[in-house]
Amino acid sequence: MAIQQTRRALAPSHEQPAKADASAPPRRRQVREEYQPTAPRQARSEQLATALGWFSIGLGLAEVLAPKGLAKLIGARKTPALLLRTMGVREIIAGIGILTNPRPARWLWSRVAGDAMDLSVLGAAFLSDKSEPSRLIAATAAVAGVTALDVIEAQRLTRDKNDRVVRVASKTINRPPEEVYRFWRNFENLPRFMSHLELVQVADGNRSHWKAKAPAGMTVEWDAEITQDRPNELIAWRSLEGADVEHSGSVRFERAPGDRGTEVKVAIVYNPPGGVLGVGIAKLFGEEPGEQIKGDLYRFKQVMETGEVIHSDSSIHPGLHAAQPSGDETDQ
Amino acid sequence: MKANCWMGPKMVEVQEVPDPKILNQRDAIVKITSTAICGSDLHLYNGFIPSMESGDIMGHEFMGEVMEVGKQVKNLKVGDRVVVPFPIACGNCWQCQHQMYSLCENSNPNAWMAEKLFGYSPAGLFGYSHLTGGYAGGQAEYARVPFADVGPIKIENGLSDEQVLFLSDIFPTAYMGAEMCDIKPGDVIAVWGCGPVGLLAIKSAYLLGAERVIAIDRFPYRLRMAREQAGAETLNYESVNILEALKEMTGGRGPDACIDAVGMESHKPGLLGIYDRAKQAMMLEPDRPHALRESILACRNGGTVSVIGVYGGFVDKFPMGAVMNRSLTIRSGQCHVQRYLKPLLERIKNGEIDPSFIITHSLRLEDAAHGFDIFLKKEDDCVKVVLKP
Numbered sequence: 271m272a273i274q275q276t277r278r279a280l281a282p283s284h285e286q287p288a289k290a291d292a293s294a295p296p297r298r299r300q301v302r303e304e305y306q307p308t309a310p311r312q313a314r315s316e317q318l319a320t321a322l323g324w325f326s327i328g329l330g331l332a333e334v335l336a337p338k339g340l341a342k343l344i345g346a347r348k349t350p351a352l353l354l355r356t357m358g359v360r361e362i363i364a365g366i367g368i369l370t371n372p373r374p375a376r377w378l379w380s381r382v383a384g385d386a387m388d389l390s391v392l393g394a395a396f397l398s399d400k401s402e403p404s405r406l407i408a409a410t411a412a413v414a415g416v417t418a419l420d421v422i423e424a425q426r427l428t429r430d431k432n433d434r435v436v437r438v439a440s441k442t443i444n445r446p447p448e449e450v451y452r453f454w455r456n457f458e459n460l461p462r463f464m465s466h467l468e469l470v471q472v473a474d475g476n477r478s479h480w481k482a483k484a485p486a487g488m489t490v491e492w493d494a495e496i497t498q499d500r501p502n503e504l505i506a507w508r509s510l511e512g513a514d515v516e517h518s519g520s521v522r523f524e525r526a527p528g529d530r531g532t533e534v535k536v537a538i539v540y541n542p543p544g545g546v547l548g549v550g551i552a553k554l555f556g557e558e559p560g561e562q563i564k565g566d567l568y569r570f571k572q573v574m575e576t577g578e579v580i581h582s583d584s585s586i587h588p589g590l591h592a593a594q595p596s597g598d599e600t601d602q
Numbered sequence: 603m604k605a606n607c608w609m610g611p612k613m614v615e616v617q618e619v620p621d622p623k624i625l626n627q628r629d630a631i632v633k634i635t636s637t638a639i640c641g642s643d644l645h646l647y648n649g650f651i652p653s654m655e656s657g658d659i660m661g662h663e664f665m666g667e668v669m670e671v672g673k674q675v676k677n678l679k680v681g682d683r684v685v686v687p688f689p690i691a692c693g694n695c696w697q698c699q700h701q702m703y704s705l706c707e708n709s710n711p712n713a714w715m716a717e718k719l720f721g722y723s724p725a726g727l728f729g730y731s732h733l734t735g736g737y738a739g740g741q742a743e744y745a746r747v748p749f750a751d752v753g754p755i756k757i758e759n760g761l762s763d764e765q766v767l768f769l770s771d772i773f774p775t776a777y778m779g780a781e782m783c784d785i786k787p788g789d790v791i792a793v794w795g796c797g798p799v800g801l802l803a804i805k806s807a808y809l810l811g812a813e814r815v816i817a818i819d820r821f822p823y824r825l826r827m828a829r830e831q832a833g834a835e836t837l838n839y840e841s842v843n844i845l846e847a848l849k850e851m852t853g854g855r856g857p858d859a860c861i862d863a864v865g866m867e868s869h870k871p872g873l874l875g876i877y878d879r880a881k882q883a884m885m886l887e888p889d890r891p892h893a894l895r896e897s898i899l900a901c902r903n904g905g906t907v908s909v910i911g912v913y914g915g916f917v918d919k920f921p922m923g924a925v926m927n928r929s930l931t932i933r934s935g936q937c938h939v940q941r942y943l944k945p946l947l948e949r950i951k952n953g954e955i956d957p958s959f960i961i962t963h964s965l966r967l968e969d970a971a972h973g974f975d976i977f978l979k980k981e982d983d984c985v986k987v988v989l990k991p
Contacts, residue, residue: 444696530696564714572708575694577674580748581625582726584655584736585711592657593729593736594605595746597620 318423319368319378325416326365326381333358345405346395353391360384378424385417437560440535441567443574447523447532450574451502454521454534463569463579466562477510490514516541534570536563604991605659605742606970611649614660614971622738622746627674630750632686636763637664637740639973639987640771641797642912645866646731647974650882650889651914653715653732662688662728663770664740665763668750675751684754686747687939688771690726690737693752704936709748710735719915724936740770741970743991755943764958765950767988768802773957774942776802776863779910780810782933783859790814790852792900793834794893795863796824798960798986799910803861804832805955816851818844818893820869823983831959840871848900856902864893865911874919881918891917898924898932909934960986967991 332340337354341347364384367377392410395401443450453459457478461467464482468489471479476496484490492513498506498520508518517540524533569579584591605619622631640663645651665685668678678684691703698706706725710716713723715733726748729739738745747754757766776799783791791807793800796819804815817834819825825836837847848857866889869875878890897907898921907930925932949955962985965973973987 442696444694444699561714568713571695572692576628576692576708576749578626580692580708580711580726582711582735582748583622583625583659583738583746584732586625590655591736592607592655592659593732593738594607594657594659595620595622595738 318419319374319427322378322381322416322420322423323365323368323374326361326368330358330361330363330365333361343405344392344395344409345402346392346398346409347402348398348400349391349395357384357387357391360387373427375424375427378420378427381420382417382424385413385420388413389417435541436537436539437563438535438537439560439563439567440533441571442526442531442533443571444531445574447502447525450532450534451505451523453574454523454570455499455501455505463573464562464566465569466566484514534567536567538563603743604967605738606661606967606989607656608646608654608658608660609656612647614647614974616968616970617657619657619659619742622744624670624672625746626748627672628749628751629672630668630675630678630747630754631670632664632666632684632745632747632754633669634664634666634740634743634745634991635683636666636767637661637742637967637989637991638767638770638772639663639741639970639977639989641799641977642730642865643974644978645912645914647978648867650866651731651733652719653712655732655736658729658731658736659738659742660729661739661741662730663767663772664728664745665757665767665770666745668754669744671750677751678754678756683757683759685757685766685769685943686728686740686745687753687755687769687774687943688728688730689724689753689936689939690728690735690748691752691940692749698752701938701941703938703940705938712736727936741967741989743967753940755947757947761950762958764961764988765956766947768798768957768960769939769943769946769950771937771939772799773802773806773946773955774939775799775910775937777806777809777942777946778935778937779803779861779863779908780806780812782908782910783807783810783812783861783906785810785812785859787811788813789858790816791859791861792816792818792848792857792897793861793863794818794868794897795865795911796821796828796834796836797863800861800863801828801832801960801985802957803863803910804828804834805957807861808833809949809954816848816857821980824980824985827960827985844896845900852902856900856905858902859906859908860897860901862893862897862907862909862911866890866913868893868911878918889913889915889917891920895919895921898930901928901930904929906931906933910937912936961988963987965989 333354337351340354341349361384364377364381368374371377392406392413395406457470457472460470466482468481468483473479477493479493481489481491492515493510494507495510496505496507498504502523504520504522506520509516517538519538522535526533572580583595584593603619603621604616606614607617609615624631643660646654646660668680668682668684670680671678689704690709691698691706692708695707704725709726710723712732712735716723719733724734726735726737728737755769780803785791785807789812791812793803793815796817800817804817807815815834816837817828818837818839820838820840825838828834828836837844868890870892875892882890893911894909901907909932924930962983963973965987967989970989973989976982976984977987
């Protein structure tokens with residue numbers, strides 16, 4: 271209390287926020303995780319990567335703290351302590367890199383390079399007469415095994431990173447979550463604001479059939495099923511076997527602070543046809559899903575807030591068009 | 603119908619185009635009786651605003667008679683006489699509900715374009731590039747007015763078009779420019795630019811209680827108008843050093859607030875002027891901010907710089923040190939016209955102000971190209987051109 275009074279005495283009265291109530295207890299704020307742009311956060315499935323990360327740190331510590339003992343253990347007594355210590359520092363850095371990055375493909379490749387260095391040190395030791403060949407063979411076999419694991423995991427992470435594309439978009443809509451959720455949950459409403467969608471047919475409770483325009487006048491179709499449905503909070507879905515574009519997605523409805531409506535957050539994860547190159551080409555034609563989702567959300571907001579999708583004299587036409595009425599496009 | 607179309611830099615042409623139609627249920631179609639060329643149209647004319655298409659209908663200051671209304675427009679009927687505000691605003695979004703109409707979150711169908719340049723998108727505007735929606739403008743015989751249930755204000759008979767036309771943009775813009783100065787008794791306000799907005803800003807500053815208004819321009823006929831019609835003291839920046847003159851006129855303290863009613867194509871004699879002009883020509887710097895720089899350097903410690911001149915992109919040599927170390931406040935924005943329509947119409951009706959004093963030319967719509975030409979070149983003592991379709 272005393273602190274509060276001092277502060278009030280120091281601050282000019284007009285700078286006190288109108289809502290601050292001295293008698294109310296200070297609001298406790300939840301400590302939040304740092305924002306990550308690749309929502310939705312995938313559960314950390316890289317258990318192998320994690321194990322390799324800890325292995326790196328363990329081995330690194332041994333190299334740094336007990337280089338002589340380690341050299342004796344692997345049967346390469348003559349290896350200089352400084353070299354082992356340096357290699358240990360590299361191991362520790364790689365380990366920390368792997369453990370602290372959500373998708374540590376690059377750090378795993380650095381481990382592969384380190385493994386090659388380890389193997390060459392062991393190879394050099396075979397030529398030394400002070401070495402113990404039986405120990406050396408065992409150590410070499412162990413390093414070769416770890417190298418294989420490193421290569422497998424690094425490749426897997428690199429491949430995943432290139433193939434899976436995550437797109438997110440969000441918009442605040444000046445309507446309560448209940449209303450926004452209800453409108454979206456009726457999937458047959460979606461073509462009203464998703465410009466590429468031609469139709470959605472709801473089959474039974476969880477399954478639906480979707481048809482959308484694709485570049486170059488083609489159409490794509492797929493069946494989807496709802497994987498999660500929490501009323502007024504979240505809808506998640508994924509495409510079923512045989513989909514033209516395999517994907518999964520979610521839309522969250524979060525009450526905006528201060529009674530400002532609903533924060534709608536969409537995330538789509540998909541394997542683009544044609545991989546990364548395909549994404550680039552789609553971008554050139556303005557058909558890239560990330561841009562589509564943003565545009566769709568903008569129109570969704572228009573529908574929820576104003577009742578319909580808003581057109582200008584040019585935006586009603588696909589592509590570039592002068593801002594003037596057109597005679598033929600009558601009575602929509 | 604006939605409409606004045608942008609055909610490329612320094613080229614406008616009155617062409618025959620299709621008549622507008624209702625596209626949304628809250629649209630109205632207005633038969634235009636008076637429309638004007640705005641100083642900000644010159645930025646489009648000169649080709650400094652990106653995303654113009656050949657054939658775009660220009661114009662965002664217009665009024666007329668309601669010809670047709672969409673199903674959801676309940677407050678207007680055919681035959682009503684209306685002035686149309688230049689920002690298009692839905693009335694439903696969070697910004698509209700806070701009376702920040704020029705920031706409407708729903709009225710720009712090309713929001714993605716604006717987001718790339720500005721970070722977030724402002725509202726859609728009539729006849730002002732595709733960045734702000736690609737809406738056909740009002741220098742035409744007819745216009746489609748979206749959200750007609752929110753924007754247009756009905757005008758009773760007894761007031762001429764000329765008296766109320768400028769409610770569509772420049773009078774509210776000038777008034778908001780003065781309002782942002784937060785004028786207190788005894789305040790001295792300096793206004794850069796004695797074009798239509800500058801002149802109305804001088805008048806507005808007096809309406810809001812300014813003690814003195816000092817106006818800056820380089821054209822003697824405009825400075826004369828600022829003195830004789832708006833009651834300002836004037837400075838010609840081609841013959842005096844503005845910073846020294848303002849310092850002396852205000853007892854060494856500087857004007858309490860400065861209004862930049864010039865924007866991105868300001869002129870400056872000397873080396874810095876040539877530097878900015880060259881950079882702009884090479885597309886290295888979209889905006890030439892001389893008036894803005896000078897208004898910042900001139901403002902008294904702790905004062906306010908109110909920016910109502912239009913800027914399109916980025917500026918160079920921005921005197922941020924002056925802003926920070928001297929506790930300046932910069933306020934800005936496209937005018938939230940809808941907020942000011944009623945109170946300013948009242949002031950016109952009460953006879954407190956008659957904005958028609960700025961009109962120097964009244965031309966037929968067909969003569970739009972001539973209007974742009976003399977307005978740009980400041981020929982024939984041109985201040986404001988009104989077009990009659």
